[in-house]
Amino acid sequence: MAVTTKVFTLSTQGNNDVVDLTPMVGAAVDAAGVTAGTCTVFVPHTTVGVTALEFEPGANRDLGEVVERLVPQAAPYHHNVMDSNGHAHARAAIMGPSVSVPVLDGRLALGTWQSVVLVDFDDRPRERTVYVQVQG
Amino acid sequence: MAVTTKVFTLSTQGNNDVVDLTPMVGAAVDAAGVTAGTCTVFVPHTTVGVTALEFEPGANRDLGEVVERLVPQAAPYHHNVMDSNGHAHARAAIMGPSVSVPVLDGRLALGTWQSVVLVDFDDRPRERTVYVQVQG
Amino acid sequence: MAVTTKVFTLSTQGNNDVVDLTPMVGAAVDAAGVTAGTCTVFVPHTTVGVTALEFEPGANRDLGEVVERLVPQAAPYHHNVMDSNGHAHARAAIMGPSVSVPVLDGRLALGTWQSVVLVDFDDRPRERTVYVQVQG
Numbered sequence: 001m002a003v004t005t006k007v008f009t010l011s012t013q014g015n016n017d018v019v020d021l022t023p024m025v026g027a028a029v030d031a032a033g034v035t036a037g038t039c040t041v042f043v044p045h046t047t048v049g050v051t052a053l054e055f056e057p058g059a060n061r062d063l064g065e066v067v068e069r070l071v072p073q074a075a076p077y078h079h080n081v082m083d084s085n086g087h088a089h090a091r092a093a094i095m096g097p098s099v100s101v102p103v104l105d106g107r108l109a110l111g112t113w114q115s116v117v118l119v120d121f122d123d124r125p126r127e128r129t130v131y132v133q134v135q136g
Numbered sequence: 137m138a139v140t141t142k143v144f145t146l147s148t149q150g151n152n153d154v155v156d157l158t159p160m161v162g163a164a165v166d167a168a169g170v171t172a173g174t175c176t177v178f179v180p181h182t183t184v185g186v187t188a189l190e191f192e193p194g195a196n197r198d199l200g201e202v203v204e205r206l207v208p209q210a211a212p213y214h215h216n217v218m219d220s221n222g223h224a225h226a227r228a229a230i231m232g233p234s235v236s237v238p239v240l241d242g243r244l245a246l247g248t249w250q251s252v253v254l255v256d257f258d259d260r261p262r263e264r265t266v267y268v269q270v271q272g
Numbered sequence: 273m274a275v276t277t278k279v280f281t282l283s284t285q286g287n288n289d290v291v292d293l294t295p296m297v298g299a300a301v302d303a304a305g306v307t308a309g310t311c312t313v314f315v316p317h318t319t320v321g322v323t324a325l326e327f328e329p330g331a332n333r334d335l336g337e338v339v340e341r342l343v344p345q346a347a348p349y350h351h352n353v354m355d356s357n358g359h360a361h362a363r364a365a366i367m368g369p370s371v372s373v374p375v376l377d378g379r380l381a382l383g384t385w386q387s388v389v390l391v392d393f394d395d396r397p398r399e400r401t402v403y404v405q406v407q408g
Contacts, residue, residue: 001137001273003308003408005376036139038176038271040310040372044383046326052233054182058214059225066207066226071338078330089331090338097324097386098372100176100234102269104141109267111180114233131381133374135271135310135407136139137273172275174312174407188369190318194350195361202343202362236312236370238405240277245403247316250369271407272275 004032005133012048012120012128016064020055021130022115025101026108028132035106037136042098044129047088047122049095055115063119067091073123088121095119103136140168141269148184148256148264152200156191157266158251161237162244164268171242173272178234180265183224183258185231191251199255203227209259224257231255239272276304277405284320284392284400288336292327293402294387297373298380300404307378309408314370316401319360319394321367327387335391339363345395360393367391375408 006028012019025041043050053059071094077086099116102109110116120126142164148155161177179186189195207230213222235252238245246252256262278300284291297313315322325331343366349358371388374381382388392398 003310005308005374036141036269038139038174038269038310040374042372042374042381044381044386046324046331046383046386051229052182053229054215054225056215056218058217059182059222059229062213062215062222063226063229066230070206070342077334079326079328079334081330082328086331086334089326090335093323093325093331093335093389093391094338094367095230096232096368096371099232100178100236100372102141102176102178102267104267109178109180111182111265114180114182117229119229129383131374131376133308133310172277172405174275174310174405187365188318189365190351190361192351192354194353195318195358195365198349198351198358199362199365202366206342231366232368235368236314236372238277238312238314238403240403245314245316247318247401250316250318253365255365 003135008130010128012126014120014122014124014126017120018060019118020115021118025116025132029103029108029134032134034136037103037134039101039103040133041116042131043118047085047092049092049119050099051095052114053117054113085123091121139271144266146264148262150256150258150260150262153256154196155254156251157254161252161268165239165244165270168270170272173239173270175237175239176269177252178267179254183221183228185228185255186235187231188250189253190249221259227257275407280402282400284398286392286394286396286398289392290332291390292387293390297388297404301375301380301406304406306408309375309406311373311375312405313388314403315390319357319364321364321391322371323367324386325389326385357395363393
């Protein structure tokens with residue numbers, strides 16, 4: 001049993017940009033070299049969520065349009081006394097910062113059309129960090 | 137320390153069908169035979185979410201009605217150029233595909249009224265896979 | 273490799289009260305004494321969610337106002353045949369009961385402004401339990 005942690009950095013466009021993390025998550029699983037274990041994907045940011053999605057342009061756009069309808073950027077937010085991204089904080093808190101994916105036979109147990117993604121809800125392009133930790 | 141993974145298959149009705157996974161999650165914990173550890177429940181599907189719920193008919197129906205109000209099936213979705221379940225992808229991405237539950241004294245640390253559930257947001261009955269992985 | 277589990281109890285005001293769990297999560301990580309591992313935070317309650325948030329009064333209030341707009345307390349809920357907190361069950365199911373945070377160099381890999389929080393959606397003050405499990 002061992003713990004392997006990889007730290008990745010990437011650029012996003014913000015504004016509900018969906019980024020496919022599956023290649024880097026897979027690379028961390030390969031580096032860990034375990035047959036069976038649990039992979040945790042976590043973002044150390046409060047305006048970014050992590051989830052799973054069929055990563056295709058339509059579903060990606062839909063997710064952004066849905067969260068804009070649910071938590072509109074232009075609504076009033078108390079957080080905006082100090083900043084301009086109150087909507088992004090609420091969206092990220094509802095989605096959550098982590099997912100856990102089993103590793104089986106040395107591979108992520110993702111479905112055929114399933115990607116691990118981050119969604120950057122902030123209102124401008126950002127540099128982001130992603131932790132991928134494999135334990136097994 | 138060891139990793140035990142169980143794979144379950146089940147049928148759902150789709151359309152926000154809530155399925156109580158607690159019996160199978162408990163069976164996986166029993167099979168693992170650990171006193172303390174972490175149990176990860178994951179679905180390899182992009183139109184299914186995993187969460188916790190008081191599994192009773194009223195709360196189950198409420199959850200379906202809430203997600204229908206928030207992400208209506210009849211709204212336009214870009215994903216529906218190729219399919220008819222764009223709403224289901226957005227709902228599942230917001231809920232997320234995994235939960236992690238501690239195992240203590242050989243048992244899941246669930247509350248008295250708390251179940252681990254999947255919610256199938258797809259627009260038709262489906263066969264589904266659930267991974268339950270116990271590490272400890 | 274070892275599993276360390278700490279159980280905390282706390283009081284909340286309900287009604288979307290946001291409680292910063294970071295001090296107790298950090299205490300559990302310190303007690304575990306691991307260099308690298310995964311920390312799972314879980315609530316055994318069906319009207320409470322766990323997530324990450326910039327814990328500042330504005331963002332905390334915003335989150336409560338957003339969930340009230342999305343899942344209004346005054347809407348009709350089937351669960352309310354037996355209780356008065358149907359809205360709280362739906363809100364908690366959407367947010368989810370757990371987050372997983374990597375431990376690196378003996379510390380939680382949280383961002384500078386990022387806290388692990390619980391949000392109590394119930395309609396009255398409650399006593400709550402939080403499990404923090406560190407594996408590594």
